[in-house]
């Protein structure tokens with residue numbers, strides 16, 4: 186089938202490429218002409234494992250093309266996907282400007298019967314509003330029907346998730362439209378759940394909010410574990426063995442970041458607030474996450490006093506491994522506070538440095554090898570569990586002025602650290618000092 190995808194960010198580009206891979210003819214449209222030029226040359230503008238190979242394969246097969254012209258992209262397309270951003274506004278609600286602009290463009294450009302599929306994460310009721318916008322702006326009496334098809338991929342494993350997701354959600358007003366979108370997705374072989382539009386929109390927010398809740402929950406358990414001498418890694422394994430709980434998303438650390446959990450949790454609080462419902466639990470989840478992002482700073486202050494003149498190695502900047510994305514990453518807050526406190530920050534990240542230069546404090550010194558960050562450092566902070574960091578030689582910590590390591594992602598086992606002579610502080614576990622595991626006095 187001939188399809189168009191509007192927006193070529195993490196979601197749009199992956200969607201376009203994967204739909205081409207299962208045999209559809211896809212044109213991806215973006216208003217960013219520089220991005221489009223790159224993609225036409227086969228260059229992927231983001232870092233996402235496996236995407237480049239799959240994109241080039243489908244371009245070569247003649248199933249995937251790129252344009253900055255909506256007119257060109259929509260020509261002959263039976264289905265148009267909307268995958269533009271829905272960023273957070275100052276009050277926490279979702280900014281729907283881009284999605285609405287696309288709806289107007291579709292209404293004014295579409296020449297044949299079209300199904301508009303919203304992939305972007307949008308508040309409950311938005312798709313109904315998009316339908317109204319389209320109906321009001323249509324230039325001819327052709328049928329244009331809006332369908333909700335929220336996206337559940339994760340950055341860093343987006344291609345894998347597209348082919349191995351647990352479910353595809355289709356929210357539609359008519360069985361005919363739902364069936365057509367189901368047919369498009371059939372080759373993925375993933376379970377399809379058809380529902381009404383508003384429930385589909387809510388499934389997306391509720392899913393992200395629930396996963397964020399699991400993270401904040403285990404982080405609070407971790408903070409208690411530190412005080413009572415339990416080990417959160419073992420607690421998470423023990424909890425996860427109960428299939429009603431499940432082992433996923435119980436990894437304690439310095440909180441969730443990224444382009445979605447922070448924004449979608451706040452948007453859901455707003456969605457509830459708009460109908461005068463106080464979503465107390467989710468407010469707690471957001472607050473816990475805000476505090477959790479600071480725990481390494483608090484621990485570091487407790488150990489070294491103030492940051493003035495200290496060389497601090499920061500290992501990992503992306504909000505999670507296998508992505509170059511720094512949106513809402515704990516590294517933003519942490520490096521800012523270190524620098525404002527007078528520290529010299531030497532930062533290492535295998536992939537995200539180019540983005541970091543655009544986002545983080547300009548005083549940060551970036552290094553290409555993690556050993557350069559560690560050499561003569563007063564302390565090291567681990568913010569992302571990149572495999573390069575998890576698999577590093579522990580002996581490299583010995584090149585530090587003081588081998589003090591604050592690990593925000595529990596990259597190393599305590600046994601490993603007991604053998605290393607490193608002063609090791611992780612999350613929800615005992616401190617290792619001089620090879621001995623201690624419960625810190627709080």
Ligand SMILES: NC(=O)C1=CN([C@@H]2O[C@H](COP(=O)(O)OP(=O)(O)OC[C@H]3O[C@@H](n4cnc5c(N)ncnc54)[C@H](O)[C@@H]3O)[C@@H](O)[C@H]2O)C=CC1
Nearest residue numbers: 192193194195196215216217268269270271305306336340
């Ligand atoms: N990033 C992720 O992992 C996931 C994101 N989502 C949701 O998907 C949506 C998109 O997110 P991302 O891909 O991260 O966004 P992004 O910000 O990376 O990309 C959006 C793209 O849309 C383009 N764009 C904006 N207006 C346009 C227009 N009128 N015509 C054509 N192109 C236009 C921009 O130039 C940009 O390239 C958001 O609603 C997000 O919440 C959902 C699941 C996963």
Ligand SMILES: O=C(O)[C@H]1O[C@H](OP(=O)(O)OP(=O)(O)OC[C@H]2O[C@@H](n3ccc(=O)[nH]c3=O)[C@H](O)[C@@H]2O)[C@H](O)[C@@H](O)[C@@H]1O
Nearest residue numbers: 336337338339340434435436438440441442443445504505
């Ligand atoms: O709506 C979205 O954009 C996406 O948001 C998340 O995907 P993503 O943000 O790419 O990454 P995750 O792997 O979910 O991690 C998010 C954050 O939570 C943290 N996390 C995750 C899991 C965990 O156990 N502990 C934990 O602290 C990660 O370090 C990271 O900062 C969801 O997992 C996707 O299903 C969803 O489609």
